[in-house]
Amino acid sequence: xxxxxxxxxxxxxxxxxxxxxxxxxxxxxxxxxxxxxxxxxxxxxxxxxxxxxxxxxxxxxxxxxxxxxxxxxxxxxxxxxxxxxxxxxxxxxxxxxxxxxxxxxxxxxxxxxxxxxxxxxxxxxxxxxxxxxxxxxxxxxxxxxxxxxxxxxxxxxxxxxxxxxxxxxxxxxxxxxxxxxxxxxxxxxxxxxxxxxxxxxxxxxxxxxxxxxxxxxxxxxxxxxxxxxxxxxxxxxxxxxxxxxxxxxxxxxxxxxxxxxxxxxxxxxxxxxxxxxxxxxxxxxxxxxxxxxxxxxxxxxxxxxxxxxxxxxxxxxxxxxxxxxxxxxxxxxxxxxxxxxxxxxxxxxxxxxxxxxxxxxxxxxxxxxxxxxxxxxxxxxxxxxxxxxxxxxxxxxxxxxxxxxxxxxxxxxxxxxxxxxxxxxxxxxxxxxxxxx
Amino acid sequence: xxxxxxxxxxxxxxxxxxxxxxxxxxxxxxxxxxxxxxxxxxxxxxxxxxxxxxxxxxxxxxxxxxxxxxxxxxxxxxxxxxxxxxxxxxxxxxxxxxxxxxxxxxxxxxxxxxxxxxxxxxxxxxxxxxxxxxxxxxxxxxxxxxxxxxxxxxxxxxxxxxxxxxxxxxxxxxxxxxxxxxxxxxxxxxxxxxxxxxxxxxxxxxxxxxxxxxxxxxxxxxxxxxxxxxxxxxxxxxxxxxxxxxxxxxxxxxxxxxxxxxxxxxxxxxxxxxxxxxxxxxxxxxxxxxxxxxxxxxxxxxxxxxxxxxxxxxxxxxxxxxxxxxxxxxxxxxxxxxxxxxxxxxxxxxxxxxxxxxxxxxxxxxxxxxxxxxxxxxxxxxxxxxxxxxxxxxxxxxxxxxxxxxxxxxxxxxxxxxxxxxxxxxxxxxxxxxxxx
Numbered sequence: 001x002x003x004x005x006x007x008x009x010x011x012x013x014x015x016x017x018x019x020x021x022x023x024x025x026x027x028x029x030x031x032x033x034x035x036x037x038x039x040x041x042x043x044x045x046x047x048x049x050x051x052x053x054x055x056x057x058x059x060x061x062x063x064x065x066x067x068x069x070x071x072x073x074x075x076x077x078x079x080x081x082x083x084x085x086x087x088x089x090x091x092x093x094x095x096x097x098x099x100x101x102x103x104x105x106x107x108x109x110x111x112x113x114x115x116x117x118x119x120x121x122x123x124x125x126x127x128x129x130x131x132x133x134x135x136x137x138x139x140x141x142x143x144x145x146x147x148x149x150x151x152x153x154x155x156x157x158x159x160x161x162x163x164x165x166x167x168x169x170x171x172x173x174x175x176x177x178x179x180x181x182x183x184x185x186x187x188x189x190x191x192x193x194x195x196x197x198x199x200x201x202x203x204x205x206x207x208x209x210x211x212x213x214x215x216x217x218x219x220x221x222x223x224x225x226x227x228x229x230x231x232x233x234x235x236x237x238x239x240x241x242x243x244x245x246x247x248x249x250x251x252x253x254x255x256x257x258x259x260x261x262x263x264x265x266x267x268x269x270x271x272x273x274x275x276x277x278x279x280x281x282x283x284x285x286x287x288x289x290x291x292x293x294x295x296x297x298x299x300x301x302x303x304x305x306x307x308x309x310x311x312x313x314x315x316x317x318x319x320x321x322x323x324x325x326x327x328x329x330x331x332x333x334x335x336x337x338x339x340x341x342x343x344x345x346x347x348x349x350x351x352x353x354x355x356x357x358x359x360x361x362x363x364x365x366x367x368x369x370x371x372x373x374x375x376x377x378x379x380x381x382x383x384x385x386x387x388x389x390x391x392x393x394x395x396x397x398x399x400x401x402x403x404x405x406x407x408x409x410x411x412x413x414x415x416x417x418x419x420x421x422x423x424x425x426x427x428x429x430x431x432x433x434x435x436x437x
Numbered sequence: 438x439x440x441x442x443x444x445x446x447x448x449x450x451x452x453x454x455x456x457x458x459x460x461x462x463x464x465x466x467x468x469x470x471x472x473x474x475x476x477x478x479x480x481x482x483x484x485x486x487x488x489x490x491x492x493x494x495x496x497x498x499x500x501x502x503x504x505x506x507x508x509x510x511x512x513x514x515x516x517x518x519x520x521x522x523x524x525x526x527x528x529x530x531x532x533x534x535x536x537x538x539x540x541x542x543x544x545x546x547x548x549x550x551x552x553x554x555x556x557x558x559x560x561x562x563x564x565x566x567x568x569x570x571x572x573x574x575x576x577x578x579x580x581x582x583x584x585x586x587x588x589x590x591x592x593x594x595x596x597x598x599x600x601x602x603x604x605x606x607x608x609x610x611x612x613x614x615x616x617x618x619x620x621x622x623x624x625x626x627x628x629x630x631x632x633x634x635x636x637x638x639x640x641x642x643x644x645x646x647x648x649x650x651x652x653x654x655x656x657x658x659x660x661x662x663x664x665x666x667x668x669x670x671x672x673x674x675x676x677x678x679x680x681x682x683x684x685x686x687x688x689x690x691x692x693x694x695x696x697x698x699x700x701x702x703x704x705x706x707x708x709x710x711x712x713x714x715x716x717x718x719x720x721x722x723x724x725x726x727x728x729x730x731x732x733x734x735x736x737x738x739x740x741x742x743x744x745x746x747x748x749x750x751x752x753x754x755x756x757x758x759x760x761x762x763x764x765x766x767x768x769x770x771x772x773x774x775x776x777x778x779x780x781x782x783x784x785x786x787x788x789x790x791x792x793x794x795x796x797x798x799x800x801x802x803x804x805x806x807x808x809x810x811x812x813x814x815x816x817x818x819x820x821x822x823x824x825x826x827x828x829x830x831x832x833x834x835x836x837x838x839x840x841x842x843x844x845x846x847x848x849x850x851x852x853x854x855x856x857x858x859x860x861x862x863x864x865x866x867x868x869x870x871x872x873x874x
Contacts, residue, residue, distance in 0.1 A: 021585050021727055028587045031652055031775040034763060129582070135728035137582020145566070145574020148458050148748030150465045215468055273734060276713050290458055291572035291745035294735035297710060298728060308728035311585030323760050326471060338468040 001030065004318050005040040007073035007098075009064055009089060010080030014103055014130070015042070016053045017307030018077065023054065025311075033315050043067045043080075068093035075317055077310060078102040087111055094122050099321055101313040103130035103306055109204040109220040112211075116331040123325050127313035132205045133158055133282045135305025136298040137312065142286050143212050143333035149288025151213040153253035155266075155435055158205040160280035160300045161189045161196035162228050162248040166265075167278040170240065175233045188280060198227035199248065199263040206250030210261050213252055213286065215334030219261070222344035226264035235357060235428060238399050239267055242383065244355075244432070245275040251433060258343040260350050267355050267430050269437040285435060293436050348408040350431075353382065356400040357428040358417070359389050366422045370398065373420075377413040379405050395424060401432070438467065441755050442477040444510035444535075446501055446526060447517030451540055451567070452479070453490045454744030455514065460491065462748075470752050480504045480517075505530035512754055514747060515539040524548055531559050536758055538750040540567035540743055546641035546657040549648075553768040560762050564750035569642045570595055570719045572742025573735040574749065579723050580649050580770035586725025588650040590690035592703075592872055595642040597717035597737045598626045598633035599665050599685040603702075604715040607677070612670045625717060635664035636685065636700040643687030647698050650689055650723060652771030656698070659781035663701035672794060672865060675836050676704055679820065681792075681869070682712040688870060695780040697787050704792050704867050706874040722872060730873050785845040787868075790819065793837040794865040795854070796826050803859045807835065810857075814850040816842050832861060838869070 008015055022029075022037055030036055042055065043064035061067065068076055068089050076093040080086050083106050090100055090107070100119065102108065108115070108128050119126045129139045133156065142151070157163050161183060168179040180197070183189035195201050203223040211218050228248045239246045249266040252259060268275040273295055277283040282300030287293050299305040320328050330336060360366045367386070374381060383401035402410065414427050445452055459466075459474055467473055479492065480501035498504065505513055505526050513530040517523050520543050527537055527544070537556065539545065545552070545565050556563045566576045570593065579588070594600050598620060605616040617634065620626035632638050640660040648655050665685050676683045686703040689696060705712040710732055714720040719737030724730050736742035757765050767773060797803045804823070811818060820838035839847065851864050 017727070025585060025587055025727065028652075029585060031771045032584050032767070034772050034775075135725075136731055137578045140582050141574045141578055141733070144753065145577045145749055146745065147469050147752045148462060148466060148745045150462055215465075273710070273713055276710055288572075288745060290454070290462065290741040290748075292736050292742060294573055294733075296578070296731075296733060298731035304727040305729060308583065308585045308725060311727075312582055315584045316581065319764050319766065322764065327756050327759065329756065330469070334468045335471050338471075 001034070001036050003036040003038050004074050005038050005072045006075045006077055006314060007040055007067035007070050008042040009067055009076060009078045009086070011042050011044045011051065011053070012079065013303045014306045014310065015079040016051065017303030018079065018310045019053045021307050021311045029311070029315060033318060035318055037314060037318070040072050041067050041070050064089050065092065068098065069096060073098060074321065075099045075101060075314060077314065078104055079310065083107050083110055090115060091118060094118050094124055097122060097124060099124045099317045100126040101310055101317060102126070102128050103310055105131040105201070105204040105208065109207040109218055112208070112218045116336060119331070120325065120336060125317050125320055125328065126331055127317050129313050130306045130309035132208050133284055133296070134298070134300040134302065135308045136282060136284065136296045136300065137309065138284045138296040139212060141296050142209070143329055146286060146288045146291060146294070149290050152287045152289055153251065154209045154213045154284060154286045155249050155251045155274065155433060156206070156209060156284035157247055157274065157277050157282050158250050158284065158300065159196050159199070159202040159248060160282055161193070162202070163277065163282070164188050164280045165197065166228060166231070166246055166248060169231070169233060169236045176229055176231060197229055199225040202248065202250045202263045206252055206261060206263055209250065209284065210252035210259065212333040214254060214259055214340065215332065215338060216259060216340050216342065219344055222261055224262040224264070224347040228265050230428065231265055234397065235430065238357065238385070239355070242401065243270050244268060245270055246430065247275065249433065255345055255349070258345040261344050262347055265430050267432040268435060272435045272437045274435065287436065348411070349406070351404055351406045353404050353432045354402045354410055355430040355432060356402065356414070358398050359395050359424040360398050361422045361424065362394045362396050363422055369420060369422065370417060373416050374402070374413055377409055379403065379410065379413055438471065438473050440473040440475050441511050442475050442509045443512045443514050443751060444477055444504035444507050445479040446504055446513065446515045446523070448479050448481045448488065448490070449516065450740045451743045451747065452516040453488065454740030455516065455747045456490045458744050458748045466748070466752060470755060472755055474751060474755070477509050478504050478507050501526050502529065505535065506533060510535060511758065512536045512538060512751060514751065515541055516747065520544050520547055527552060528555060531555050531561055534559060534561060536561045536754045537563040538747055538754060539563070539565050540747055542568040542638070542641040542645065546644040546655055549645070549655040553773060556768070557762065557773060562754050562757055562765065563768055564754050566750050567743045567746035569645050570721055570733070571735070571737040571739065572745045573719060573721065573733045573737065574746065575721045575733040576649060578733050579646070580766055583723060583725045583728060583731070586727050589724045589726055590688065591646045591650045591721060591723045592686050592688045592711065592870060593643070593646060593721035594684055594711065594714050594719050595687050595721065595737065596633050596636070596639040596685060597719055598630070599639070600714065600719070601625050601717045602634065603665060603668070603683055603685060606668070606670060606673045613666055613668060634666055636662040639685065639687045639700045643689055643698060643700055646687065646721065647689035647696065649770040651691060651696055651777065652769065652775060653696060653777050653779065656781055659698055661699040661701070661784040665702050667865065668702055671834065672867065675794065675822070676792070679838065680707050681705060682707055683867065684712065686870065692782055692786070695782040698781050699784055699787070702867050704869040705872060709872045709874045711872065724873060785848070786843070788841055788843045790841050790869045791839045791847055792867040792869060793839065793851070795835050796832050796861040797835050798859045798861065799831045799833050800859055806857060806859065807854060810853050811839070811850055814846055816840065816847065816850055
């Protein structure tokens with residue numbers, strides 16, 4: 001049996017997971033592949049660290065360039081993260097004719113266009129299933145399984161930390177700060193949670209999903225991103241009453257004049273399956289013009305799930321690596337010279353319905369003023385709910401669901417509303433997506 | 438751009454769907470593939486029939502052998518169904534060196550072993566994504582996306598008709614016969630619904646899922662199959678009260694002494710996502726030892742969804758067809774000579790918990806007798822509910838949830854219970870699967 005040698009960059013959570021799979025599930029993989037896999041060398045940051053995986057017969061180095069220049073290594077597996085050193089190492093590896101497997105979403109989202117072009121030039125493959133939604137083979141499903149479709153939209157719960165927080169906030173008495181603290185204690189959230197809760201991580205993943213859905217260049221800097229830290233327990237409760245769930249969704253959709261790429265808290269009808277995805281789990285819906293709605297669900301992070309995708313990519317690269325590059329599935333699902341240049345449109349251009357929540361002084365005529373302002377902007381009210389404000393006497397909480405309206409129009413109306421003396425504090429606005437329901 | 442010619446066998450619902458995709462979404466497919474697809478010939482049953490798709494520039498024939506012998510045809514796409522003529526046509530096509538794409542679940546489940554061996558001998562590919570769960574790329578996801586895993590179990594809602602019926606039976610006053618009639622009127626169920634409601638169609642699909650999950654030969658005749666026609670509105674209601682959904686699941690699992698392959702009504706906790714898959718939609722859960730639980734969801738039937746998978750397979754075959762067969766993904770995900778021979782175990786061997794429902798005369802001591810019989814068999818009762826029987830005076834409906842117990846043991850206990858004078862009619866038994874909850 002032929003043995004393919006790989007070099008690992010990084011032996012942290014995911015690197016250890018990948019090594020563990022290769023060490024313990026290799027017979028099953030060989031039954032599939034008809035070839036074997038050997039880890040020839042691993043670059044680690046600290047050679048003296050004690051490890052939970054067995055590295056006895058594998059050379060370790062703290063000089064990562066050794067891995068990308070190693071003459072025996074066919075495939076470089078990058079699991080170190082970051083967009084600096086990782087990028088230059090992979091560039092060297094590609095120039096050396098090595099194939100690449102990576103779980104690095106930031107690197108692909110921010111530098112993928114250049115890396116894919118370089119890989120094409122050097123006839124090597126870059127595989128990155130683990131970069132989006134961890135263990136869920138969603139890149140493969142969309143890029144190959146939906147190849148007969150024009151994808152209309154993609155919507156995903158692609159950050160487990162955020163979904164865990166929003167799920168836990170449904171418990172009575174829970175608020176964002178308290179739940180975040182628990183998430184940090186459980187290791188679900190980092191000490192600095194910005195990357196997860198402000199949607200940057202999700203924006204990286206959405207960038208990739210949008211490109212493989214529509215066949216457009218990676219455009220991370222064009223993604224509109226809004227976090228979940230402003231969501232209150234009241235919002236969660238009102239959503240529940242209205243038969244919605246609040247999810248931190250990445251949404252990419254095909255519009256008449258371009259594409260919309262955005263990550264923000266979203267109210268989704270409970271009747272849509274993805275609304276029922278709870279805790280740290282991830283799920284991606286993709287709507288194809290022929291297949292209709294499909295969804296892919298599973299664990300979006302963790303050693304085992306992420307390494308599952310990494311090793312599946314290694315298997316795939318081994319299958320493909322001797323074959324001509326032009327018959328293979330292109331990195332973004334579409335040939336690089338076939339990527340569309342339609343623009344990513346501003347968030348102001350989208351049209352959807354909205355949940356608005358504000359505190360209003362309990363004066364006669366307040367409701368008349370508010371509804372008049374909305375009517376003046378041609379915004380219909382689908383639902384209105386008023387209840388005494390729990391935080392303040394003589395104030396009421398108002399919840400409004402609007403009809404479909406252009407976001408710029410809604411923003412203007414919100415500005416006008418904010419200027420009313422009767423409105424206290426900020427007006428909360430959450431976009432609603434029906435996702436085909 | 439190179440053009441690959443295909444020959445279609447059948448121009449019914451799915452055949453028309455495939456032709457429609459090729460005619461209307463070809464530019465998008467070409468952007469992905471870098472090659473074009475042309476339908477060179479179509480075999481139809483009746484040349485005179487009016488069609489909803491445009492066949493103006495495509496030669497039609499009512500002699501299907503013309504298609505499989507056609508010198509220009511590279512790929513034969515079989516969408517006629519059945520296991521007789523379809524089988525012999527595909528054998529000829531394979532012997533002629535044509536690659537095969539098929540949506541024929543019965544053919545693959547019943548004759549796949551021989552067909553795959555023949556294909557290997559003649560260096561051609563058989564692709565069959567559309568045979569399981571219609572538009573959901575679940576074969577691809579499991580065979581390739583989970584390639585790093587030892588799959589522990591698969592569980593799927595893989596018959597849309599059955600799922601539609603069970604979903605509709607949740608409505609007040611609905612019973613099986615009435616809902617089936619509506620399903621027939623809507624075209625969701627055939628005039629003779631046996632194939633769907635008795636689980637034969639699901640057993641075909643489960644056979645395939647089990648083989649690609651575990652790397653075992655296709656063994657359709659070993660699948661235990663039980664339909665949904667015995668489920669009553671009462672069962673649906675009790676399941677609801679107990680926080681379960683009744684689903685017609687196909688389940689394949691790895692046991693110590695072999696594999697379990699079965700299709701039967703199953704109670705699933707509502708907290709498991711698949712319990713929330715309703716109407717005609719399909720979903721397949723696969724549990725890998727590294728990735729954990731994953732799920733694939735979408736439409737399991739219909740022209741568009743099924744043809745979406747058929748055309749994706751055509752794209753894939755075009756990518757692979759010039760490459761050596763031994764680097765390709767094997768038909769069942771595992772090399773044919775690596776398929777395991779562990780036995781499919783009898784349904785008597787499985788161990789799970791059960792829902793029992795029976796009518797008992799409202800006598801003093803009945804409950805004592807019943808619980809004593811269960812205790813004698815070492816079956817613990819997790820839950821017991823008794824309510825006046827709606828159909829009969831002086832009778833009560835008893836609902837029991839057992840702990841985990843071997844099925845053979847439970848069956849013996851049910852036999853003993855049935856002999857009691859106090860029990861009226863049959864005892865209903867529904868297996869419960871927690872699916873990781």
